[in-house]
Every structure is written in C-alpha cells, then in structure tokens.
Amino acid sequence: MRVTILGGTHGMGRALARRLAERGDQVFLLGIEPEELARSAADLQARSPTQAAVGAALCDLADPSTFAPALAAAAAALGEIECVIVTAAIFATQEAMEADVTRAEALLRLDFTNTVVFCEHARGLLLGRGGGTLCVFSSVAGDRGRKPVILYGAAKAGLSAYLEGLDHKFHAQGLRVVCVKPGFVKTGMTAGLRPPPFAGEPEAVARQVARAIDRGTPVVYTPGIWRWVMLAIRWLPRFVMRKIGF
Numbered sequence: 001m002r003v004t005i006l007g008g009t010h011g012m013g014r015a016l017a018r019r020l021a022e023r024g025d026q027v028f029l030l031g032i033e034p035e036e037l038a039r040s041a042a043d044l045q046a047r048s049p050t051q052a053a054v055g056a057a058l059c060d061l062a063d064p065s066t067f068a069p070a071l072a073a074a075a076a077a078l079g080e081i082e083c084v085i086v087t088a089a090i091f092a093t094q095e096a097m098e099a100d101v102t103r104a105e106a107l108l109r110l111d112f113t114n115t116v117v118f119c120e121h122a123r124g125l126l127l128g129r130g131g132g133t134l135c136v137f138s139s140v141a142g143d144r145g146r147k148p149v150i151l152y153g154a155a156k157a158g159l160s161a162y163l164e165g166l167d168h169k170f171h172a173q174g175l176r177v178v179c180v181k182p183g184f185v186k187t188g189m190t191a192g193l194r195p196p197p198f199a200g201e202p203e204a205v206a207r208q209v210a211r212a213i214d215r216g217t218p219v220v221y222t223p224g225i226w227r228w229v230m231l232a233i234r235w236l237p238r239f240v241m242r243k244i245g246f
C-alpha cells in the first residue's frame, strides 16, 4: 500500500508508520519539523524489508496553504496515494483553555477546521484516482460533552461527524473512511496526565488501526474496551453527568 501520514513522527502516528513500513508498505511522511521528518524517514527506511527510501514533505496543520503542495509531493514520490492517514493534532487541558481563549481558538482551528480542510484535499485526491482510504484520528472525547474535555471534545465531535458524513456520501465511489477513536493512550500528548484504567500503548493501537485500514472498518475504538466504556457514558442521564467528574 502507498500511504502518506500527517503526524507520523511521534506517538500513535509514529507507531502506525513503523508498523506499515515493517510490513512493506511505502510510506511518505508529512509534518512540521524538518529534522524530525528526516530522522523518522531514516528510521522507517531501516525498518522496511526492502530498505525502500522514505520521503517527507513539510505540512503544517496550522497553515492550510501547505496542504496541497504537501499532498502533491507525496503523490509525486509514491506514484499515487492509496491511503492518507491523519494523526496530527494538539491537546490542551480544559482549565488552560478556559483561562486563555486564544489557546482555545488555536486548538479548535487546528483540531477541527484545518483538519477537515486537510481531509477535503485528501478526499479530492483519493476520489480522483477512483477511491482509497482516509484514516483520521478523532477521539472518544467527541462522543459526549464531558467536563474535563469540553473544548477538545467539541473539536473531535465535529471531526467525527464530518468523517461519518464523508463515509455516507462517498463510500459508493470507493472512499473508505476510517475514524479512529482512541481512549487514553500513553504518548507525548498525555505525558504528565494520570493514566486512567484501560490506558493503551501506541504499538497496540497501531496493530488495531492497520487491521482496520485493511478491512475499511468505519469506526475504531482503541483500546477496544473504550467502545463499551463510551456506550455506557453515552447512556448516562444528564443529572448523573452533572455530578461526576468524568
């Protein structure tokens, strides 16, 4: 599979890029740090069974003018793109964003508006070749309005709804949309936060997501137990949600 990934230099994106490279997929990295991109590309090349060269291009989710050139560079290097993966996003605590509305605005723009704009570029590209897979990391935080993640969750709720709509409209034209909803996973994004029960590891997430990409599974909770946790949370009455801290 020929795949490009935005966010493959750290966390779950890096684990997923490594898994795909190790099984022989051709990977092209998109990201913001030239040195990180070069280091990660060399790492993926060393892991590839064919030692195939891994390309990279700059793409900043904060700057939509970088999206089209980055995807064009990926398409040129890979020949064509069969799968676009987006794991890049930022996180800030609810308290930090309540105290600084500019921080909230930056997160909402990056994690929702600009991510959707990037996906629109990717959608056009994939449909232009007759289909392909768009795999995007949303979050369980988008499944219900909750006190600790009101703003981050709102961005991810919008993203999940967008991805579901894409699936409904374009599945018949060959677009396979995979919306990944991680629970708590131990990465740089969650460093310093106390891991709850069922906290996951990036490598296990990568295994599950690679399988979902192969099968075209539309929604993936990872670790899998979060499907049942969120099912229960979605059914909790509002008076209970007002009382609990979750």
Ligand SMILES: NC(=O)c1ccc[n+]([C@@H]2O[C@H](COP(=O)([O-])OP(=O)(O)OC[C@H]3O[C@@H](n4cnc5c(N)ncnc54)[C@H](OP(=O)(O)O)[C@@H]3O)[C@@H](O)[C@H]2O)c1
Binding pocket: 006, 007, 008, 009, 010, 011, 012, 013, 031, 032, 033, 036, 059, 060, 061, 062, 086, 087, 088, 089, 090, 091, 110, 137, 138, 139, 140, 141, 181, 182, 183, 184, 185, 186, 187, 188, 189, 190
């Ligand atoms: N960790 C969790 O518990 C958790 C839970 C639910 C959902 N998620 C979601 O899962 C996805 C992956 O999370 P993670 O924990 O693996 O995150 P992470 O370890 O913080 O990695 C985030 C990646 O995004 C890239 N990135 C950040 N800002 C960017 C920008 N402006 N332009 C382009 N790339 C940018 C980073 O690039 P650099 O490598 O250059 O820093 C990094 O590769 C995210 O969408 C996150 O919201 C995570």
